[in-house]
Amino acid sequence: MENRLDYCEGGVNMILAVCGKGGVGKTTVSAIAAQALAEKNGLRALVVDADPAGGLGMALGLTPRRTLNDVRKEIIEEVKEGKRDKRDLSVSLDYLIAEALTERGNMAFLSIGRPEDEGCYCKVNVILKDTIEGLAGRFDATVIDAEAGIEQVNRKVISSVDYMLLVSDTSAKAVRVVETIKDVADRMIGNEGAGLVVNRVRDRAEIEGIQSGTALDVIGWVPEDDTIRRFDGEEKSFLELPDCPARAAIRGALVRAGLL
Amino acid sequence: MALFDEQLGEVRRVLESMSAGGAARQFAAGARELWDKGSTLVLQEDTALEMGNPSVASLSLLLWSEDGGVEDGRITLVGPDVGEALKSGSLPFAQVVIVDGTFESEYDSYRDIRDAVYDTRLAGLSIRTMPSKRTLWCRVGRDAADKGLSLIDLGAALIDSVKRLEEVGSAEVVFVTSSAEDVRRLTSPAASAQRLVDAMMKMYQEQNFDCETCEYQDVCDTVMDLKKIRSKLTDSQD
Numbered sequence: 001m002e003n004r005l006d007y008c009e010g011g012v013n014m015i016l017a018v019c020g021k022g023g024v025g026k027t028t029v030s031a032i033a034a035q036a037l038a039e040k041n042g043l044r045a046l047v048v049d050a051d052p053a054g055g056l057g058m059a060l061g062l063t064p065r066r067t068l069n070d071v072r073k074e075i076i077e078e079v080k081e082g083k084r085d086k087r088d089l090s091v092s093l094d095y096l097i098a099e100a101l102t103e104r105g106n107m108a109f110l111s112i113g114r115p116e117d118e119g120c121y122c123k124v125n126v127i128l129k130d131t132i133e134g135l136a137g138r139f140d141a142t143v144i145d146a147e148a149g150i151e152q153v154n155r156k157v158i159s160s161v162d163y164m165l166l167v168s169d170t171s172a173k174a175v176r177v178v179e180t181i182k183d184v185a186d187r188m189i190g191n192e193g194a195g196l197v198v199n200r201v202r203d204r205a206e207i208e209g210i211q212s213g214t215a216l217d218v219i220g221w222v223p224e225d226d227t228i229r230r231f232d233g234e235e236k237s238f239l240e241l242p243d244c245p246a247r248a249a250i251r252g253a254l255v256r257a258g259l260l
Numbered sequence: 261m262a263l264f265d266e267q268l269g270e271v272r273r274v275l276e277s278m279s280a281g282g283a284a285r286q287f288a289a290g291a292r293e294l295w296d297k298g299s300t301l302v303l304q305e306d307t308a309l310e311m312g313n314p315s316v317a318s319l320s321l322l323l324w325s326e327d328g329g330v331e332d333g334r335i336t337l338v339g340p341d342v343g344e345a346l347k348s349g350s351l352p353f354a355q356v357v358i359v360d361g362t363f364e365s366e367y368d369s370y371r372d373i374r375d376a377v378y379d380t381r382l383a384g385l386s387i388r389t390m391p392s393k394r395t396l397w398c399r400v401g402r403d404a405a406d407k408g409l410s411l412i413d414l415g416a417a418l419i420d421s422v423k424r425l426e427e428v429g430s431a432e433v434v435f436v437t438s439s440a441e442d443v444r445r446l447t448s449p450a451a452s453a454q455r456l457v458d459a460m461m462k463m464y465q466e467q468n469f470d471c472e473t474c475e476y477q478d479v480c481d482t483v484m485d486l487k488k489i490r491s492k493l494t495d496s497q498d
Contacts, residue, residue: 044303078392082475085461087371088391091378095388095397099314103304138301 015132015142016259017158017191020167021177022148025199027051028228029167030145031059031238032250036260037141038107038239046139049111050128050152056145057111061237062102067113068131069124071096097131104239108139125157132158149177153185161185163257164194166216170206175214182216195219195257197250220253222246262326263366263456263485267449271323271356274445275434278338283438287412289333294420295413298383300401308405309342311398312353317440319354320389320396321450322374330360332430335415339438342400342410354436354443355396355414359422361429366489367464369427370457376421384409394450411435455479459486469494 018030030047034056037045049056057064074096075089083089101108110131115124136142144158152158164185166178175196182194196216200223201207207221225246231238241247254260278284312318345351357377363369378389384404388397400409415433422431436442459476463469469490471477480486 044301081392082458082462083392084465085371085391087375087378091389091391095390095395098388098397105305106303108303 013137013140013142014162014259015136015144015160016163016165017144017146017153017161018165018167019146019153019158019178019181019185020148021174022053024167024169024174025222026148026167027055027059027145028232028238028246029165029197029199029222029250030056030143032241032247033143033165033254033259034060034107035239035241035247036251036254037143038105040260043106043140044138045107046136046142047107047109048128048132048142048144049109050132050144050158051147052112052114052124053148054111054114057102057109058235059232059238060104060109061239062104062109064100064102064109064111064113066096066100067111068097068100068127069113069115071100072115072124072127075127093127094134097135110135122155125152125155129157129159133160150181150184153181153189159189161189161191162193163259164191165253165257165259166194166196168196168198168210169200170198170202170210172213175210175216179214179216193257195253197222197253200224219256220249222249222253262324262363263460263483264323264453265325265327266483267453267456268323268325268329268358270449271321271358271434271446274449275336275338278436278438278442278445284336284338287335287337287415289335289412289416289419289433292412292416294416295409296383297381297417299381300384300386300404302384302386302399302401304399306401306403307349307399308402309346309348309400310350311400311437312396313350314395314397316350317352317354317443318395318397319356319436319443319446319450320391320394321354321356321446321453322359322370322377323356323449323453324359324361324363324369324373326360326362328360328430330358330430331432332360333419334432335412335419336432336434337411338434338436338442341412341437342405343408345437346405351437352440352443353396353398354434354446355418356434356436356446357418357422357431358434359428359431361425361427363427366460366485369425370460372425373422373428376425377418380414380417380421382409382414382417385414394454411437456483456486459483460489463489463493467493
């Protein structure tokens with residue numbers, strides 16, 4: 001598979017969305033994908049934690065000073081104070097988002113944050129959609145750790161994705177969820193490709209069972225890995241993750257998908 | 261009298277006092293070829309110099325006059341230019357754009373000039389503005405710094421942008437990078453200009469002239485041009 005970073009329109013601006021059921025290890029996969037991209041010289045990576053439950057910032061050892069939800073609240077305050085000029089608000093949004101980016105080397109991290117109530121999820125998702133569309137074009141690669149489930153795909157919050165990295169564990173339920181996500185994505189948003197990474201696999205028999213039961217392209221499987229468990233438990237940054245079976249497997253999947 | 265005469269006078273007095281110490285240098289916009297336009301995102305690791313970072317003093321101000329008192333094409337710099345400040349890594353930053361012309365529709369003219377300033381983008385320079393706080397945050401990329409990007413280039417580009425507007429006859433730009441204290445000396449005229457703009461925007465956008473409850477009644481009652489705008493708008497409603 002030729003490298004998607006090379007063939008994406010203009011040779012840059014690849015957008016990778018990491019999707020799956022909650023608890024399958026999307027954030028771990030996102031963090032290792034981010035680590036792999038950050039190590040590519042000359043490449044600028046945007047990493048977005050689009051999951052209100054959060055976690056990617058901690059996985060990367062990055063603590064955002066502000067989130068997209070904070071930006072949303074500040075824009076609302078501006079409007080309440082009578083500042084309603086669209087151009088001024090748009091320019092303010094650009095400024096506040098730049099402030100919300102946490103940078104480490106060639107990587108910039110943005111977190112959606114946790115809205116206070118149900119209604120706010122929709123509103124912050126609207127800003128997230130516009131932000132991704134505006135900001136991703138300025139980076140060579142964007143990794144989006146999506147909210148668990150199909151909601152953000154269904155609502156086109158994540159749209160025009162170049163590649164969907166579908167993450168599942170070995171449970172039938174988790175595989176069915178990513179199949180649904182792929183199905184919704186094919187109907188609702190553009191994507192150039194999708195591949196399944198199966199996490200926490202005990203043995204080859206498990207993966208063969210999954211491969212035979214799904215039409216999804218299985219591009220990799222990740223074994224249970226004590227290093228990952230330790231890094232998680234000790235809240236260490238995955239940017240410092242040494243070579244280990246899980247890291248090798250995820251990187252291998254990214255290579256097979258043409259993303260590295 | 262034009263809308264911003266008082267604020268312009270205050271800015272000129274501040275600049276004169278800065279110039280008295282020999283700190284101000286003046287350049288002509290036409291002396292250099294215009295820098296390439298472009299919209300650049302400059303990450304921290306690529307930044308040669310940051311100006312007006314949110315944690316340091318920053319100010320952005322747009323004023324106009326209608327009495328021909330603007331020195332067309334003049335760029336005034338108080339403090340170091342980009343190439344002179346690279347070792348410091350970060351500078352306080354004020355940008356004042358002053359235009360002269362005839363502004364019959366104040367609201368439309370203000371927005372056109374403001375948009376021209378916002379749309380001025382140079383390759384290798386990342387610019388972000390927070391209008392409500394009147395701040396401006398710039399990052400000069402390493403490549404651009406190596407190629408000699410200067411505040412004169414930014415000033416020339418701003419003058420070029422605003423002069424493309426029919427109503428603008430002349431334009432000049434002032435940059436202050438000398439110290440946070442010097443930048444803050446422009447805060448007062450900037451804040452009062454902001455109130456005038458907010459009052460004008462509210463009048464045009466809301467078309468509500470219940471002055472008894474309006475938070476801008478004090479400025480509207482005292483600034484002649486705002487009174488004229490209010491009369492013009494109320495007359496058009498009759």
